[in-house]
Amino acid sequence: MIIDSLKKLQNIFNNGIEHKPSSDGISQVFEKKVDRRSSLKALVGGALATTALSGAGCSDNKWQEYFKGNYKLMTDDERHQSIVRLTESYTKRTGNKVNISDKKAIPGTLFGYAFNVSKCQGYGDCISACVEENNQDRDTEMQYIRIHEMDKSNGINFELSDDTFTHEVPAEGHFYIGTQCFHCENPPCVKVCPVEATWQEDDGIVVIDYDWCVGCRYCLAACPYDGRRFNWKQPSVPEPEVNKEQHYLGNRLRKKGVMEKCTFCVQRSREGKNPACVEACPTGARTFGNLLDPNSELRYILENKKVFRLKEDLGTEPKFWYYMD
Amino acid sequence: MNSKIYSIVIIAVVILVGWLLSSSIMNSNHESHHNIIERIKHEPYSEDSITVSSVTHLANVDTISVMEEGKQFAILNRTHQIQSFKCTECHNIPLEELKNTKPEMGEKSHWNIKLEHASSDVMDCTTCHSNDDMDVLHTITNKPVSFDESYKVCAQCHQTQFKDWTGGAHGKRVGGWAKPVIRKTCVNCHNPHSPSFPHKLPSRINTHMMQQRAKK
Numbered sequence: 413m414i415i416d417s418l419k420k421l422q423n424i425f426n427n428g429i430e431h432k433p434s435s436d437g438i439s440q441v442f443e444k445k446v447d448r449r450s451s452l453k454a455l456v457g458g459a460l461a462t463t464a465l466s467g468a469g470c471s472d473n474k475w476q477e478y479f480k481g482n483y484k485l486m487t488d489d490e491r492h493q494s495i496v497r498l499t500e501s502y503t504k505r506t507g508n509k510v511n512i513s514d515k516k517a518i519p520g521t522l523f524g525y526a527f528n529v530s531k532c533q534g535y536g537d538c539i540s541a542c543v544e545e546n547n548q549d550r551d552t553e554m555q556y557i558r559i560h561e562m563d564k565s566n567g568i569n570f571e572l573s574d575d576t577f578t579h580e581v582p583a584e585g586h587f588y589i590g591t592q593c594f595h596c597e598n599p600p601c602v603k604v605c606p607v608e609a610t611w612q613e614d615d616g617i618v619v620i621d622y623d624w625c626v627g628c629r630y631c632l633a634a635c636p637y638d639g640r641r642f643n644w645k646q647p648s649v650p651e652p653e654v655n656k657e658q659h660y661l662g663n664r665l666r667k668k669g670v671m672e673k674c675t676f677c678v679q680r681s682r683e684g685k686n687p688a689c690v691e692a693c694p695t696g697a698r699t700f701g702n703l704l705d706p707n708s709e710l711r712y713i714l715e716n717k718k719v720f721r722l723k724e725d726l727g728t729e730p731k732f733w734y735y736m737d
Numbered sequence: 738m739n740s741k742i743y744s745i746v747i748i749a750v751v752i753l754v755g756w757l758l759s760s761s762i763m764n765s766n767h768e769s770h771h772n773i774i775e776r777i778k779h780e781p782y783s784e785d786s787i788t789v790s791s792v793t794h795l796a797n798v799d800t801i802s803v804m805e806e807g808k809q810f811a812i813l814n815r816t817h818q819i820q821s822f823k824c825t826e827c828h829n830i831p832l833e834e835l836k837n838t839k840p841e842m843g844e845k846s847h848w849n850i851k852l853e854h855a856s857s858d859v860m861d862c863t864t865c866h867s868n869d870d871m872d873v874l875h876t877i878t879n880k881p882v883s884f885d886e887s888y889k890v891c892a893q894c895h896q897t898q899f900k901d902w903t904g905g906a907h908g909k910r911v912g913g914w915a916k917p918v919i920r921k922t923c924v925n926c927h928n929p930h931s932p933s934f935p936h937k938l939p940s941r942i943n944t945h946m947m948q949q950r951a952k953k
Binding site: 521522579682684701704706710711735 | 909934
């Protein structure tokens with residue numbers, strides 16, 4: 413009932429443009445087999461629809477952006493249309509162009525990461541590169557990567573570590589460990605999301621649909637590694653500093669009230685490049701690659717070095733290994 | 738008697754169903770693997786499906802193909818990057834003779850080189866550079882090594898690092914993670930005359946995080 417009337421309304425707003433039944437994301441979401449989770453989602457969708465209807469004076473583009481589907485449920489065509497809308501709106505606002513990709517996972521890839529604890533000097537060049545690459549909010553100084561300075565006598569103890577050091581590095585008697593999203597094979601953050609706005613892609617990258625996230629921050633609480641960040645305010649990046657090469661699930665500009673995190677630089681890694689942090693590290697402490705390739709650097713590290721992961725007992729299976737020389 | 742047979746049959750059925758269930762899960766998808774290591778060891782891999790390349794985004798890179806520890810990869814050409822190559826343009830007489838005739842020249846022409854690599858008992862200029870032919874380096878046993886393959890000179894002492902480098906546990910790649918593999922060599926990151934990394938201030942200081950930590 414509600415669904416039908418909603419669809420009719422949408423058709424009216426689209427000025428009579430014909431819609432194939434169940435071709436749009438909304439109907440896909442609404443007509444999914446109803447279990448408890450889906451019905452909750454339908455409720456959320458309904459609430460969203462009401463809000464949008466009240467502002468019925470807005471442009472067609474805006475209307476369609478409000479009512480686009482979950483990224484997972486959108487067809488390639490719908491994704492493309494959404495990207496066109498997003499690019500147009502950016503050009504309207506700033507006069508500049510962005511290039512938003514929706515490149516899918518490359519078959520035969522499973523991305524992983526290795527971090528050499530002996531090599532990290534705490535320079536933080538990775539953090540800088542990450543912030544610039546991924547258009548993170550400059551006002552609140554959001555950073556996906558943390559570099560923890562550890563006292564050698566304490567060993568690896570995050571409670572006794574310092575991630576805001578300002579002195580010359582490497583400091584005497586200290587070593588450095590970097591953390592970020594570990595793209596767990598068994599990610600707790602994905603499990604707790606009530607709206608399925610975060611999921612694991614085929615290449616192992618855990619991504620977020622910034623337009624589907626409702627900002628409940630369950631994932632933030634579920635992550636045992638402090639890998640997720642929340643936009644408490646509208647993120648701002650000075651226009652000349654905006655990285656224009658973007659991915660829908662990666663570094664495209666976010667809004668207030670949504671989650672974000674490291675995506676292994678999906679806009680780079682799916683093009684064969686290394687994430688910005690790997691490229692920026694001057695000491696070679698960071699290695700990225702395809703875990704499925706038996707000749708990859710990662711596989712060499714896993715097979716020849718003494719590797720460990722953080723909180724392995726939780727069974728989250730992070731795809732981020734630490735090792736020492 | 739009957740009840741005994743029944744219980745045996747029930748146990749057999751339970752075992753059978755359990756086995757069927759577990760085997761069907763095992764065959765279904767990757768989630769069946771016990772852990773990530775099991776998965777990557779057993780999942781079939783074909784290089785053909787990787788459609789991206791590490792060099793697409795690079796402007797012309799000048800590389801040399803090498804084969805080390807049974808691994809084929811490329812390294813960056815070095816001689817084209819050394820500003821004052823060829824060395825024999827100045828070093829046209831043996832080093833000792835040059836030192837004797839123009840003692841002040843050495844310091845002036847290489848004023849920016851300070852040797853901070855092992856102790857002076859272990860190394861001096863001619864441990865790596867050749868007295869007889871300045872255009873090449875040489876090994877401990879005096880065999881010539883081109884500047885392009887300078888890693889061979891380093892590998893004589895730094896065997897562990899060398900092995901890790903050929904495998905990918907030490908050093909950096911050029912371009913990206915995909916094939917072809919182009920590696921930076923020792924001298925692309927380390928200054929061979931003073932190889933250790935400097936002490937410096939962190940590149941970014943996060944005042945927001947500092948305030949948050951101070952509140953706790």
